[in-house]
Each structure stands twice: as C-alpha cells, then as structure tokens.
Amino acid sequence: MHLSKFSTWRHCPSPCTLSRNLSNTIRAFAAAASPPSKALVYEQHGSPDQVLRMVDLPPVEIKENDVCVRMMASPINPSDINRMEGVYPVRPEVPAVAGYEGVGEVHSLGSAVSNLAVGDWVIPSPPSFGTWQTYIVKEESAWHKVSKDIPMEYAATITVNPLTALCMLENFSELTYGDSIVQNGATSIVGQCIIQLAKIKGVSSINIIRDRLDSEEVKEKTKKLGADLVYTESQLSVKNVKSLLDGIPEPLLGFNCIGGDSASLVLKFLRQGGTMVTYGGMAKKPITMSTSSFIFKDLSLRGFWLQKLMSSDSTMVCRPKMDYLLNLVQSGKLKYEMELAPFSDFNIALQKAMGKHGRHPKQVIKF
Amino acid sequence: MHLSKFSTWRHCPSPCTLSRNLSNTIRAFAAAASPPSKALVYEQHGSPDQVLRMVDLPPVEIKENDVCVRMMASPINPSDINRMEGVYPVRPEVPAVAGYEGVGEVHSLGSAVSNLAVGDWVIPSPPSFGTWQTYIVKEESAWHKVSKDIPMEYAATITVNPLTALCMLENFSELTYGDSIVQNGATSIVGQCIIQLAKIKGVSSINIIRDRLDSEEVKEKTKKLGADLVYTESQLSVKNVKSLLDGIPEPLLGFNCIGGDSASLVLKFLRQGGTMVTYGGMAKKPITMSTSSFIFKDLSLRGFWLQKLMSSDSTMVCRPKMDYLLNLVQSGKLKYEMELAPFSDFNIALQKAMGKHGRHPKQVIKF
Numbered sequence: 001m002h003l004s005k006f007s008t009w010r011h012c013p014s015p016c017t018l019s020r021n022l023s024n025t026i027r028a029f030a031a032a033a034s035p036p037s038k039a040l041v042y043e044q045h046g047s048p049d050q051v052l053r054m055v056d057l058p059p060v061e062i063k064e065n066d067v068c069v070r071m072m073a074s075p076i077n078p079s080d081i082n083r084m085e086g087v088y089p090v091r092p093e094v095p096a097v098a099g100y101e102g103v104g105e106v107h108s109l110g111s112a113v114s115n116l117a118v119g120d121w122v123i124p125s126p127p128s129f130g131t132w133q134t135y136i137v138k139e140e141s142a143w144h145k146v147s148k149d150i151p152m153e154y155a156a157t158i159t160v161n162p163l164t165a166l167c168m169l170e171n172f173s174e175l176t177y178g179d180s181i182v183q184n185g186a187t188s189i190v191g192q193c194i195i196q197l198a199k200i201k202g203v204s205s206i207n208i209i210r211d212r213l214d215s216e217e218v219k220e221k222t223k224k225l226g227a228d229l230v231y232t233e234s235q236l237s238v239k240n241v242k243s244l245l246d247g248i249p250e251p252l253l254g255f256n257c258i259g260g261d262s263a264s265l266v267l268k269f270l271r272q273g274g275t276m277v278t279y280g281g282m283a284k285k286p287i288t289m290s291t292s293s294f295i296f297k298d299l300s301l302r303g304f305w306l307q308k309l310m311s312s313d314s315t316m317v318c319r320p321k322m323d324y325l326l327n328l329v330q331s332g333k334l335k336y337e338m339e340l341a342p343f344s345d346f347n348i349a350l351q352k353a354m355g356k357h358g359r360h361p362k363q364v365i366k367f
Numbered sequence: 368m369h370l371s372k373f374s375t376w377r378h379c380p381s382p383c384t385l386s387r388n389l390s391n392t393i394r395a396f397a398a399a400a401s402p403p404s405k406a407l408v409y410e411q412h413g414s415p416d417q418v419l420r421m422v423d424l425p426p427v428e429i430k431e432n433d434v435c436v437r438m439m440a441s442p443i444n445p446s447d448i449n450r451m452e453g454v455y456p457v458r459p460e461v462p463a464v465a466g467y468e469g470v471g472e473v474h475s476l477g478s479a480v481s482n483l484a485v486g487d488w489v490i491p492s493p494p495s496f497g498t499w500q501t502y503i504v505k506e507e508s509a510w511h512k513v514s515k516d517i518p519m520e521y522a523a524t525i526t527v528n529p530l531t532a533l534c535m536l537e538n539f540s541e542l543t544y545g546d547s548i549v550q551n552g553a554t555s556i557v558g559q560c561i562i563q564l565a566k567i568k569g570v571s572s573i574n575i576i577r578d579r580l581d582s583e584e585v586k587e588k589t590k591k592l593g594a595d596l597v598y599t600e601s602q603l604s605v606k607n608v609k610s611l612l613d614g615i616p617e618p619l620l621g622f623n624c625i626g627g628d629s630a631s632l633v634l635k636f637l638r639q640g641g642t643m644v645t646y647g648g649m650a651k652k653p654i655t656m657s658t659s660s661f662i663f664k665d666l667s668l669r670g671f672w673l674q675k676l677m678s679s680d681s682t683m684v685c686r687p688k689m690d691y692l693l694n695l696v697q698s699g700k701l702k703y704e705m706e707l708a709p710f711s712d713f714n715i716a717l718q719k720a721m722g723k724h725g726r727h728p729k730q731v732i733k734f
Contacts (some may be wrong), residue, residue: 089663259658281658288655291626291648294670296456301668303661 033059034068034107038367039133040346043095045086049350052084052098060137064112067140069122073156073340074102074131076353076363078280079307083129090307092129099132099365103146103155113140121148125319126310127159132346134367144319146326153338153364154329157189161362162325162334163318164279164306165193169201172275172302173253177202180228180248182269183255184208184262185282187218189362192225192336194255199226200333204248208233208265225335233262241268253277260285267299275300337361400426401435401474405734406500407713410462412453416717419451419465427504431479434507436489440523440707441469441498443720443730445647446674450496457674459496466499466732470513470522480507488515492686493677494526499713501734511686513693520705520731521696524556528729529692529701530685531646531673532560536568539642539669540620544569547595547615549636550622551575551629552649554585556729559592559703561622566593567700571615575600575632592702600629608635620644627652634666642667704728 036059042051062068080100082088106120116122124131125144146155168190169175181198185191186207198205207230209218219230228248235244242250250271256263257280266276267289276299278287293299310318328334339361341349352360403426409418429435447467449455473487483489491498492511513522535557536542548565552558553574565572574597576585586597595615602611609617617638623630624647633643634656643666645654660666677685695701706728708716716730 089659278658278661280662284658286655286657287661288653289668290653291645291651291670292456294645294654294668295647295672296670298670298672298675300670301656301661303658303663303665303667305662305665308665 032062032110034062034135034137035059037133037135038343039097039130040099041095041097042084045084045094048081048084048098048354049347049356052346052350054346057097057133060135062108062110062137064110065139065141066110066137067106067113067116067122067143068108068135068137069104069143070107071102071104071131071134071136071367072121073152073364073366074099075153075157075160075338076349076365077101077160078353079160081350081354097130097133100129101127101156101159102131103152104136106143107135110140116140116143116145121146121152121155123155123159123322125159125315125322132365134343141315144322146322147330150326150329152366153340155326156364157336157338157362158322158325158329159310159318160306161189161336162193162197163321164304165190165197166321166325167306167309168255168277168279168304169194169197169203169253171304172277175201175203175253178204178249179253180204180206180251181253181255182206182208182251182266183257184233184266185255185257185280186222186227186230188257188280189336190257190279191255192222193334195222195225195227196328196334200328204228206245206248206251206269207231208236208262210262233265236265236268241265245269250274255279256287257282259283259287263287264289267293270297270299273298275302277302277304279304338364340364340366343367399429399477401429401502401504402426404500404502405710406464406497407466408462408464409451412451412461415448415451415465415721416714416723419713419717421713424464424500427502429475429477429504431477432506432508433477433504434473434480434483434489434510435475435502435504436471436510437474438469438471438498438501438503438734439488440519440731440733441466442520442524442527442705443716443732444468444527445720446527448717448721464497464500466497468494468523468526469498470519471503473510474502477507483507483510483512488513488519488522490522490526490689492526492682492689499732501710508682511689513689514697517693517696519733520707522693523731524705524729525689525692525696526677526685527673528556528703529560529564530688531671532557532564533688533692534673534676535622535644535646535671536561536564536570536620538671539644542568542570542620545571545616546620547571547573547618548620548622549573549575549618549633550624551600551633552622552624552647553589553594553597555624555647556703557624557646558622559589560701562589562592562594563695563701567695571595573612573615573618573636574598575603575629577629600632603632603635608632612636617641622646623654624649626650626654630654631656634660637664637666640665642669644669644671646671705731707731707733710734 037057039057041055083091103123122143195205207227211232211234215232222230252274254266254276256266256278259281260283349363353363404424406424408422450458470490489510562572574594578599578601589597619641621633621643623633623645626648627650719727720730
C-alpha cells in the first residue's frame with residue numbers, strides 16, 4: 001500500500017531518545033503533535049467494502065493555530081460511497097482517508113488557539129474529506145463548536161442531511177404559513193427532516209414513498225413525524241393527483257431525490273409557477289418535463305448541492321443554520337433514525353449502508 | 368353560422384329612417400359607432416384553413432373613452448394557429464375573431480379620449496384576441512401609440528416575437544458585455560431578434576439550426592444578422608461541444624423553442640450555473656436532463672410565456688420595451704423577414720404559415 005502522501009506528515013519523535021534536561025522542551029514538543037491516527041483509507045476507487053482498509057497514520061504536527069480533535073462519530077453518507085467508487089464529481093485524490101462530516105472532542109490545542117478548549121465538541125465546518133479516522137489536526141477556523149447536550153450521532157450528521165433540507169426549504173421559494181411542499185423519497189433522512197422543518201414553519205407536506213410490503217406501516221411512521229399526506233407511487237397513477245390534496249393547497253415547491261417517473265409525480269402536484277428542486281437521483285434516471293409545463297404552467301426545475309453552497313458561504317450562513325438545527329434536536333423537534341456501528345466493524349456498516357443486507361437506518365461509525 | 372355572440376353588438380341605425388330635425392343628433396350618434404367590420408371568424412376549433420371564414424360584423428358603439436381603429440396589418444403567429452386548433456391553453460370562446468396582435472390607424476374617437484388623434488398608429492397593448500378584422504373598438508387605455516416612421520408590418524409584429532426575445536434576454540440572467548447565449552431555432556423571428564438584441568448588448572450568440580439542404584446559405588444569412596457561431600444539429604453530435612466555442616465564453620443563458628434532442632444540444636453548451644429558457648416546442652418532444660446536470664452543474668430549466676407577462680405588467684414594463692424595439696427597427700438595427708398577404712387571400716397566407724407550401728417568411732395580413 002502506497003501512502004507516500006501521508007508520509008510527509010511529521011512523525012512524533014520518541015522522548016526516550018532525548019536527554020533528561022530537555023524534558024520540558026520535550027513535553028512541549030510532544031504536545032505539539034497529534035497521537036497516531038487509525039484511519040479508513042482507500043488507495044484506489046472501487047466498491048467501498050473492497051477498497052477501504054484501516055491504516056495507522058503517523059502523528060501530525062500541531063501548529064500554533066491548529067486544533068487536534070479526537071473523532072467520536074462520523075456517518076456513512078451516499079456521497080461517501082460515491083467518492084470511494086470514484087463517481088462523485090468532487091473527490092479527494094487517492095490514496096485518501098474516507099468520510100466527509102462527523103463530530104469529535106478537542107484533544108489538544110496550538111498555542112494561539114483562543115476560542116476552543118480541550119474537551120469541547122467540534123464539527124468540521126465546512127465538512128471536509130478525511131473524517132473517518134481517530135485524530136484530525138486542522139486550523140481552529142475549520143472547526144465549529146457544538147453543544148454537548150445532544151447525542152453525538154446528531155452532531156456527527158447535522159451538516160449533510162438536515163442542512164440540505166433546511167437550505168432547500170429556504171433558498172428557492174418564499175414559503176409562508178399555510179403553504180405546502182411535495183417530495184419523493186420521503187423516508188430518507190433529508191425527507192424526514194423536510195417533513196419536520198416544514199411543520200415547524202407552518203408548511204404542510206405531501207409525501208411520496210415507494211411501494212413496498214410494509215407501505216401502511218411506513219405511512220403511519222411518516223405521519224407521526226408530521227407528514228400531512230403520504231402516498232405510494234402507485235396510488236398516484238391517477239389522472240388528477242390534485243383530487244388527492246384533501247384540502248391542502250397545491251404546493252409551490254417540490255423536492256426530488258429519485259428521478260425518472262418519481263420526479264414526474266412530484267411535478268404533477270406543483271401549482272402554477274412552482275419549482276422542483278433535484279438533490280439526488282436514486283433511480284439513476286433523468287428528469288423529463290413537457291414543453292407546456294415550462295411555458296404555460298411556468299414550472300422551474302433547479303438543482304441543489306450542499307457541497308457547493310458550503311464551499312462559498314459556510315461560516316456566515318451555514319453555521320447559524322447548523323446551530324438552529326442542533327437546537328431543534330436538543331428540544332426534541334428534529335429526529336431521525338440512526339444506528340451506531342463500532343469502528344472495528346466498519347466493513348459491516350459499509351455493507352449495510354450500501355444496501356447489501358436489506359434496509360437499515362443511517363450507519364454512523366463510532367470511533 | 369351562429370354569431371349570436373356578436374349580435375349583441377349594437378347595430379348602427381340607418382339615418383334615413385329618422386326625421387330631418389334630428390340630424391345633429393343623428394350625426395353625433397352615427398359618429399359614435401364604428402363602421403361595419405370584415406372579420407376572420409372561426410365557429411369551431413379545427414385546422415385554420417378549414418374553420419376560418421370572412422364574416423361581416425355589425426357596427427359597434429363607441430363610448431366616450433373608446434377608440435375605433437381601422438386595422439392595417441396583423442401577423443399569423445404560431446399561437447394564432449394553435450388557438451384556432453383549440454390546443455392553446457388560453458383561447459377565446461368560439462365563435463371568435465382570430466388574431467392577437469397587429470397595428471391600425473385611429474378612425475374615430477369617443478368624446479373623452481384625450482391622448483390619441485384620428486390618424487395615429489396604434490397597437491393593442493396588451494395584445495388581445497380578435498385582431499383579424501377591419502375595425503376594432505376598445506378603450507383608449509388598451510391602445511399604445513407608435514411611430515409612423517416604420518413599415519407597418521414591424522408595428523404589427525413588434526409585440527409577440529421581438530418582445531419575447533428582449534424579455535427572455537433580460538429577465539433570467541444578468542448578461543453583461545462579453546457574455547454569450549446559446550439558442551436553437553435560430554432562424555425563427557424570435558431567434559433572429561435574439562441574435563440582434565444580444566449583439567446590441569455586447570453579448571455573443573451561439574446558434575443551432577436544423578440540418579437542411581441549404582445549411583451553408585442559412586448559416587451565412589444568420590451570421591450577417593450578427594450571429595457569432597452557427598452550427599447545424601448534426602455538427603453538434605460530438606462529445607465535447609465546448610471545443611467548438613472558438614474563443615467565445617461558455618454561455619450562461621440558453622433558449623429552446625424546439626424540445627427533445629435539440630434542447631439537449633442547448634444544454635450541452637451551458638456553463639456551470641446556467642439557465643435554459645423554453646419558449647416553444649416545435650418538435651413536440653419533452654425536455655430531458657440528467658440528475659447530475661441539476662446537482663453538480665447547477666443548471667436551471669425555466670419557461671417563458673409572453674401572454675402571462677403581458678397580462679400582469681403590460682403598460683408599465685412592456686410599452687417602454689416595445690418603444691425601444693420600434694426605435695431599433697427605425698434605426699435599422701432590428702430586422703426580420705416578413706411577407707405581406709392581401710386580406711382577401713388570407714387562406715393562402717394561413718396555409719403558408721402552416722407550412723403547407725414549403726418555407727415562407729412570417730405571413731402578415733394587410734387589411
């Protein structure tokens with residue numbers, strides 16, 4: 001395995017090789033490097049459960065503005081899988097440590113760090129490549145302190161999915177009390193967050209789920225989250241879906257994470273002048289719309305990509321939104337299902353995340 | 368033929384049936400009605416050359432705020448055809464006088480009209496149903512005075528096509544000097560206007576035309592109008608169309624009036640964050656775009672419909688734009704091909720407009 005990229009990181013000298021009267025200097029110097037890190041690394045692109053291995057990385061120097069964080073938890077998002085597969089448009093060069101978001105505890109600080117203390121919980125903001133390892137060293141400005149009063153798996157996952165849901169609800173239309181939205185993929189974590197965040201804004205949600213054996217059970221669960229209407233795709237193969245609105249106004253905004261026919265179902269609900277935002281393509285099929293829907297119904301089709309948003313205005317815009325979302329978690333108004341997986345069992349968690357063992361909640365690696 | 372709708376229009380009484388000492392009153396009253404109108408009327412939807420007939424309509428009362436206009440010219444637009452066919456989403460109830468825009472000369476005025484004079488040239492603004500007739504009576508506010516220093520066929524056609532081109536260039540992106548746009552259907556009148564209006568704004572145009580026998584001739588003609596690049600669809604069946612840009616920057620804005628594969632060619636040119644506006648669907652095929660183009664390339668798909676825009680802000684926003692366009696015509700900076708057709712030969716003009724006799728320039732009925 002070639003890890004030449006990582007070998008440029010500075011090794012921590014062994015204190016026993018140095019004389020006693022230098023012990024103060026030694027201690028200071030030893031404190032200025034991270035512990036060695038256990039990392040999940042892929043050297044080439046491919047199926048994640050084939051290419052990912054646990055590797056020991058040498059200590060990293062902690063400069064005066066750096067913060068060394070002991071990672072506590074990090075989720076397996078679909079985009080992590082796609083990066084390892086090599087099909088995601090923006091991805092680190094191999095060899096690379098996998099992972100993109102997570103939460104950790106401050107382990108040690110550079111001398112000029114002023115706003116963080118050992119023991120604080122922090123998340124990388126904007127999220128960045130390489131969170132699937134036990135120790136990370138980054139400049140103070142790259143970390144955002146979060147409350148320790150929430151389960152760590154929420155802090156670990158607050159950026160990619162809940163922030164996508166919040167930004168999509170706020171960035172495309174001026175939704176107001178009494179409005180409604182429609183979405184497919186309503187059982188995904190983003191979908192669950194959209195339902196709950198819409199409800200908090202006084203906005204109703206119309207939710208489309210795939211047909212499955214336990215459809216009724218899933219509908220009930222989704223309604224308990226706050227969904228106003230939940231339909232399976234087959235229930236929507238009627239000419240006039242508007243008859244199914246049950247008093248809810250036609251939605252101005254729709255969200256699509258599937259594509260193909262499922263995207264067309266979202267479009268069928270939209271009101272004159274409405275917008276559908278695509279943020280995923282689980283069906284791997286394109287989105288198709290008629291000319292008349294563009295011209296006479298004035299529908300707009302847009303896309304959303306959190307990674308692009310985060311790269312441009314993470315600190316000013318996104319951090320307050322993340323704090324808002326974490327507050328909602330703390331007060332019990334935002335929740336979603338996750339499953340913590342021990343670091344050593346990362347391969348089983350990966351396979352679950354890839355759908356190789358049936359349906360499982362979002363997998364979150366606990367280091 | 369049932370024209371009960373029109374029979375409610377007030378008939379002009381014959382002066383000879385009235386006594387002499389009422390002659391002043393008679394003259395005043397006679398002046399307060401339009402001449403009878405010869406109109407192109409359809410009683411049912413169908414192929415325009417089958418359902419349209421010339422009909423005599425009775426005089427119409429001219430109220431104090433009304434203006435009676437002798438129509439001079441009115442074009443046959445594709446939307447006129449679609450309205451007669453009954454496939455246009457907003458259309459008058461049958462029986463109806465056809466036509467939607469045009470130009471006329473003020474023939475007589477109601478007593479309270481203050482800003483128009485007999486002989487003025489006026490266009491209906493917003494355009495409205497029923498312009499294919501010799502006399503129209505409408506309130507003063509429904510008419511917009513235009514210069515008499517331009518060929519009447521330009522005044523007759525300035526609203527639907529050139530205004531669409533101008534609004535599409537201005538309403539979707541902030542184009543600036545050195546930017547570029549891409550469009551299909553570049554030989555249409557809207558297409559020709561986009562080329563010339565873009566050039567005036569310092570914006571380059573990349574133009575896509577259908578493959579045809581005289582492609583090279585059409586390319587030369589289009590370049591003479593101001594087109595920077597002109598490609599046939601088959602020339603664009605390369606993997607990387609960006610290699611064909613020849614120094615022109617990737618376009619931020621694209622226009623599609625065809626749909627299907629031709630729309631996809633427009634999309635191939637757009638830069639990151641670009642927008643394609645659909646305003647027609649000549650191929651009668653939908654628009655399809657990949658999920659990744661929405662998410663990672665951040666492309667937006669929108670639609671434009673002049674009729675909706677005109678209905679909301681015609682006077683304040685659209686009239687100054689029409690004046691601007693007519694000034695460009697007057698100074699020779701905006702031109703497009705038209706063919707005047709005598710009113711009596713309306714059926715031949717209709718068939719030409721419907722493409723039944725090969726390619727012809729825009730048909731404009733001269734009353």
